[in-house]
Amino acid sequence: MDERLNIKENLQLILSTLPEKPGVYQYFDKEGKIIYVGKAKNLKKRVSSYFTKKHDSPKVSVLVKQIINLKYIVVDTEEDALLLENNLIKEHQPRYNILLKDDKTYPWLCITKEPFPRVFKTRKIFKNGARYFGPFSSLATLHVLLSFIGEIYPLRTCKLNLSDENIKSGKFKVCLQYHIHKCKGPCEGLQSEEEYLQMISEVEEIANGNVNAISTYLQNQMSALAAELKFEEAQIIKEKYDAIERYKSKSIVITANLDDYDVFAYDEDDKSAYINILRISKGSIIQGYTIEYTKRLDEPKEEILAMAIVELRTKLKSKTKQLLVPFLPDLELANVTFSIPSRGDKKKLLDLSMQNVREYKLEKLKQAEKLNPDHRMMRILNTLQKDLKMSNLPMHIECFDNSNIQGTNPVAACVVFKKAKPAKKDYRHFNIKTVEGPNDFASMEEVVYRRYRRMLDEGTPLPQLVVIDGGKGQLGMAMSALRQLDIPARITVIGIAKRLEEIYFPEDPIPLYLDKNSESLKLIQQLRDEAHRFGITHHRNRRSKAQVSSELDSIAGIGEKSKKELLTHFKSVKRLRLASNDEIAEIVGSKRASIIYKHFHPDLSL
Template sequence: MSSEVLPAPGTPADDGLCASVPEPAFDPAREVRTLPHLPGCYRYFAKDGSCLYVGKARDLKNRVSSYFRRTGLSPRIALLVAKIARLETTVTRSEAEALLLENNLIKTLHPRYNIRLRDDASYPYIRIGGEEFPRLSYYRGGVDRKSRFFGPYPSSSAARTAIEMLQKAFLLRTCEESGFKNRQRPCLLGQIGRCSAPCCGRISVEDYRADCRRAEDFLLGHSREVLDELEKRMWAASEAWEFEEAAKLRDRIASLTQMRHQQAIETTGGDIDADIAAAAVRDGAAAINLAMVRGGRHLGDRAIFPKIGTREDGAFPSKGELIEAFVSQHYADLPIPALLIIEPDPEDPELPKRLSELLSELAHRRVPVVTEPQETRRRWLEMCVQGAEIALMRHLQEEGTQLARLKELIEILGPGFEPPSGDPMDFSAECFDISHTQGEATQASCVVFREGRMQSSLYRRFNITGVEPGDDYGAMKQALERRYAPVARGEAELPSLVLIDGGKGQVEMAREVFAEYGLDPSVIVGVAKGEGRKTGLETLVFPLIDGERREPLTLGLMSKALMLTAEIRDEAHRFAITGMRAKRAKARNASKLEDFEGIGPKRRAKLLSHFGGMKQLKNASAEDIAQVPGISRALASKIYAQLHLCSR
């Protein structure tokens, strides 16, 4: 449901014979009268059309009317209300649906007064999955039912450390399927006793699956039971004089014990899954620290820094507001734990109840939210609160350095490069680079800098086609045309700065593209390498505008602005090189089979899938190649001959 501004009572309708009637001023009383007593979302807009605030409510009428009371409003809410020029509402079936809709609207509308998380990274899991011999692996992405997933973990290092410990303790394989299916002798891990080498038949399916079950039990929090079982097996092997087997079990017990100590704090409640959230606010910045407990083991924490905006009245959101915003946005796309422990907010005693109802409806089960935990859980919360304070202090130091770099860069470039909001942290930049190997596998990269950091999720690569090998100007032109054509159509925004890795020639090419699309070329700046390509000797080159060209700038080794520019340029260079190398390797491997007589797309895919890659295929004999379905002995001999002819 969307509430529209209606003509004031007694205003004549526009019948086309007179001038259009100007839109009446925003009337809160009239708007509130039309709202239902139903759950939903509401949006406040300013006169210029920008979104001020997005909120959710169990009862739209009661919630919206609370903003327009004559007394009792906080300074922040009063400031917000004074700027409202339009109201829109959407009715939902439940408050949980309103929660999800609010999260989506915050991401798309970017309201000034909302708390917005700047955390778009997915969380890692530990995956155990496969057919006969399941594989232990690190995983990011959506979960499925074919494998078992454990997590999420707060960081990739925590997940990888757990995998390393589990491999030592249970000797599970971590190799890729392609390598596992085509291995004839143990890999290095199998040779040093870190893997039970199921690829070579050193362990039966039943024994391997028993190890997988123990690993899963350990991850689920049944560590004491797993250790007791291993200890019994160790003593039984010792009594049977099987001392080598007893020593192996002893080493497993030691590895698991070490893992428990590294991931303790153990609970007395067993296999509980819980999240702990605490917030810190200082000097206009905020941090939310999320600690994760899975299977009774504390896996570590992760700090998230939401964008809380600048308050003109000097007031900042309370810790309760921060935690509520975090919960509503964070758990919209992630599994909900059995228990949530949060820092209490004396100003909002209803917060735990409200969050519990929302999470319970989303999870379709009861999810308690606790603010006064006892014993071990209290220690978790105390650690989380301390972690939030430490993370915020470190963030303020880093952000202060980055802010100083941004301010100096904007000052050096000139007033035309300032963001419309006036906040240096809203400055955005995109940087382009071209990479190839003597004209082969040409790729262009575009990296994005926003909100004071590199935004890897917004990076783009462009496969360059139809240009002469080694024509960097033509490659740059194609990349810029493909990137900024949507901007010319009004489908995307132009960044504050467009950096080009190159000198006057590259900058002039970029200017021609911008002129063709009717875009402002003044945002273009080239980064020309200095003598010997040494960092610190770069020169900033500007385009020709209205027949005049600004003098090049050499910033010097100690320039903060140059440090930031070099950081963005180097990231574009790294991103371009990695993409080019991957494309080159793929092209070289594929071309060898594509040119072979009698090998079409299906047979090529079967060969690469069976052997796991060109390297393994080269090392295979004609008899091995003939084992691939659809490959006869005669064709296998031809493939073998052509492979070794190509390698000469």
């Protein structure tokens, strides 16, 4: 008790001396380990709030109880605080901090620092003087860029040490790339370093997104050569110019009137936050990138977006002064303007960024579900439980459907889904026994009663959810059957009406309308459709069997064995009727064949 009192007194002493300046604070546990790093515009107000007010978030309350000591670092601006906070989080990875998912595997475009630099893709960054452009969130995008560069610039791909001394000594010989015009042979001194570095300079401009500048430069160069009557050289430049124009046509151009922007979109779920950036230069999208943060303390989205903006602009070396955002982040940047567009081209850009962040989120979800198929099942069932306000997770669901055509051969079907998937071995058919004529309501009451009477007698676990294919009438009769068995409180029962896909609950006249794209509705529809298919199949089989039986049973002297042999061979009564006496005789003999043929052709003599 005394130890805890001393800790509290020590913290209060530190709090009383905190400056009212921007900075970063660090919380330590009893083992001296950093458990949380935060930034603040005003250190005194921000840090004191942890210890002087009651927190709504249980996670924050748990954090505060573990704080034994704290330290802080004062900085000049809020932007500096964000950068320092980012660096400390990456270095120490505190338990309670939002955590940036590892993105080391994203590819970059590398231009080496050596005589006659090489250009290639890489996933590793070394501090060797090379220049790196990226990262590229899509490998396909980088391949397109490299393919385009290779199309118009004959750069070397070898790893030879092309020092001036080696070239002059004749150490190297040109390779196949030279002979197919993919390289100009600098290894043999056939291309000057000055000319080669001019190509590298143009490649850098393209990698930075300044395609329009290169296009204008080539156009001017082409015109100058043409004016000097150097038409062959002008044609070579024209081919480069045309290639760049084709490349530009493949990129997304918003409008020539737009300035340079960084566009940010934000989306989240319970565990993660996703932020996308689109970089716009001269009206074109030159780069798109998405990052993911793992949330730890129910951080406000304004703080997460602020952290992501600093992270992404630092990573992509962006100096753009105009930022388009879905909401204002908890951030102030010197000489930078934030705006929330509501219409026009800027709103379209924001919508496109949001589309990208949602695609990224969906792709991550698909990857997780491939690695763990139960993840998708639990997500769907949790959603269904929430939508239907169920007390238990619907791991076992059953659905009933009646089938009769013009009142004949009434049957019902019960299909069973376990863990959101069909359990076909548990499907059941019911022939209606106690109901005369086409009465769907009474038939539903009968089959529901029979199904759960048997499950109770056998001690089989009951389902958590029962779906009735029909509206309030069928639902009411199903509930009547469950009340007779004294089990309505143990099962959630709903009805689904076909016309508007309305979901009905017992004793509630107002239906529930689920979003047509919701996974809950899709699962209920799948149950309903499967029950209908299963019921119809059984009904058709029963009608067919009844028709076959009545036709052949009426022929005196033809037993079950003969009927089976005839149907096995001819497949149907219709084909049997069209068969000749000799064809029938081959199956059941001439005596029985004569009887059968006369039955189908009473007016003909053999």
